[in-house]
Amino acid sequence: MENKRRRVPALAPEERREALIAATIPLLHEHGVDVSTRQIAQAAGVAEGTIFGVFETKSSLVVCSVIKGLDPQPTVDALAAIDPALPLRDRMAQAADLVHGRFAENAQLMTAARALIIGQRDGNTALQLADNRSRLHAAITGVIAADGAQLRRTPAAVASLLLLFCGANTYGPFGDPDNFSGEETASLLLDGLLIRRGTH
Template sequence: MENRRRRVPALAPEERREALVAATIPLLHEHGVDLSTRQIAQAAGVAEGTIFGVFETKTALVVCAVIKALDPQPTIDALNQVDRGLPLRERLVRATELVHARFAGNAQLMGAARKLIIAGKDGETAARLATNRERLHAALTDVIAADGAQLRRPPAAVASLLLLFCGANTYGPFGDPDGFSGEDTVSLLLDGLLIRRGTP
């Protein structure tokens, strides 16, 4: 059967922008920022020239797609759903797994974002990504806050350490994303590595 490009109905400019962004995100996961407008057009089911009817450049589209894909709101929503009545350790394990899933799922997109910011000296994108990090940090801090009296560091500092470890495990040269364990991570954070007397 002959392969035919999927055509979509005519859309308003803002709807067209959203459709192009949505079509670009899976390509970014697969190819990073080194994708072509032809690939985007085929994925969106439009003529290649349609892209430039709503975006000035391919880079402008890619930046919008990266920002959309890296929106932390789904993870924030999930963190907000963590039962605050659970013990601190259980809450932290669940929160750590959510953060790790976000980082692991977006590893290539984060690389793409860095490439765009460095190559284009894009201060606006850098600022938006920084705001996203602050929102994620605030949501994680809130998961910890009720038990701040149990901790030697403030909840915000504990949240920063957890994010740092998850980030290094995902993006760092010594990380092991496939072997990640939320329980081990939280144990490292809360218990440390020193064997204490009376500890099995």
């Protein structure tokens, strides 16, 4: 009889830990914190008991997976790669597209993170998420900083507004991500909403 469970080779404890986290992240996107250890074991191709040989509880695995899944480094790297020679408007549009994409992709993970923080009073997760926000904010500030003299607010304040709008547009009850491209977001932040006669 064919064994339907995908078997994986024996791994060192740290490798097993990383493999379980990698298997759990997509399940958190789909199921949130209600994912079961059985689902995780099947996705990882291991026996369910293997999980508890590496993690003390399902909750500890979920916490580690949420933190890993929400690591902003790929977005931070992409923001750093934006061509600094581009006009400010174009740089901000690219930054807004990257942030919108990150928020949309991780919406379920953010919900899971909030559930962990509120339901389990997980201060460590709260601190990690605060650090993630700081890193993302610093990266966006870096995209804007060279043209700070053109702005009524500091580059850091403009970065906060960009994050605020992208977050509300992704998670808020009045959000409409499909109708707000990065270009539109940059225009809202730089030009406001008034039509100025004689300008484009």
